Amino acid sequence: MENLESVRVAVNIRPLITTELLNGCTDCITIVPGEPQVQIGSHAFTYDYVYGGAGSPSSAIYDDCVAPLVDALFHGYNATVLAYGQTGSGKTYTMGTNYTGEGGNGGIIPKVMENMFKRVEATKHSTEILIRVSFIEIFKEEVFDLLDSNSAASKFEGPSLAKHTAPGRLPIQIRETVNGGITLAGVTEAEVRTKEEMASYLSRGSLSRATGSTNMNSQSR
Numbered sequence: 001m002e003n004l005e006s007v008r009v010a011v012n013i014r015p016l017i018t019t020e021l022l023n024g025c026t027d028c029i030t031i032v033p034g035e036p037q038v039q040i041g042s043h044a045f046t047y048d049y050v051y052g053g054a055g056s057p058s059s060a061i062y063d064d065c066v067a068p069l070v071d072a073l074f075h076g077y078n079a080t081v082l083a084y085g086q087t088g089s090g091k092t093y094t095m096g097t098n099y100t101g102e103g104g105n106g107g108i109i110p111k112v113m114e115n116m117f118k119r120v121e122a123t124k125h126s127t128e129i130l131i132r133v134s135f136i137e138i139f140k141e142e143v144f145d146l147l148d149s150n151s152a153a154s155k156f157e158g159p160s161l162a163k164h165t166a167p168g169r170l171p172i173q174i175r176e177t178v179n180g181g182i183t184l185a186g187v188t189e190a191e192v193r194t195k196e197e198m199a200s201y202l203s204r205g206s207l208s209r210a211t212g213s214t215n216m217n218s219q220s221r
């Protein structure tokens with residue numbers, strides 16, 4: 001039955017970070033043993049998976065939740081992995097979108113890249129596969145192309161500067177296609193042939209993000 005569900009929800013509980021410990025914060029979530037269920041006070045919430053804390057190790061997220069989607073891609077399906085949570089809850093860390101190219105491959109996206117190209121390599125004699133990447137940021141209800149080399153954001157030289165809204169960045173337009181789909185007009189779709197090439201777009205786009213640093217997320221950048 002589980003595989004028939006097209007949407008599955010996993011919770012990744014992060015440990016308290018140093019500033020929280022210094023402020024005397026304590027864990028408020030307990031995991032119901034043997035169940036994908038967490039308890040906060042008198043409220044219990046059930047998900048498809050629970051990682052971190054006393055749940056399954058976070059390192060299992062890719063194999064459990066994402067590897068089947070990568071497999072499905074090669075069978076012609078679309079797949080989306082969406083990280084949702086308040087600021088500082090661990091979305092960037094879990095997804096791996098603070099990628100610098102040096103180590104730190106624990107996030108979901110670096111693992112997707114690695115496994116996609118393994119698959120491409122294994123099937124290259126029988127199948128031709130075209131991979132294109134886009135990297136956008138939705139910031140204050142506008143969409144920005146993080147791979148646009150003409151954009152002011154991409155010309156920023158370091159991650160510390162990239163924390164601020166880039167002046168002069170032009171948002172891209174969201175349009176509806178004739179058949180009712182949604183398209184991002186003119187968004188960069190870069191063709192990539194190797195994992196390294198794709199990783200360079202991820203690290204370039206990561207540096208161009210304008211997302212503000214907050215007290216809760218500043219250590220992840």
Ligand SMILES: Nc1ncnc2c1ncn2[C@@H]1O[C@H](COP(=O)(O)OP(=O)(O)OP(=O)(O)O)[C@@H](O)[C@H]1O
Pocket residue numbers: 013014015017052058085086087088089090091092093094211214216217218219220221
């Ligand atoms: N599973 C984890 N294990 C250890 N540290 C973590 C984990 N998840 C997040 N952190 C740390 O918690 C802090 C906040 O995480 P992160 O920046 O990923 O949050 P975020 O949800 O992306 O925030 P924002 O929405 O503001 O961008 C960072 O210091 C990060 O290194």
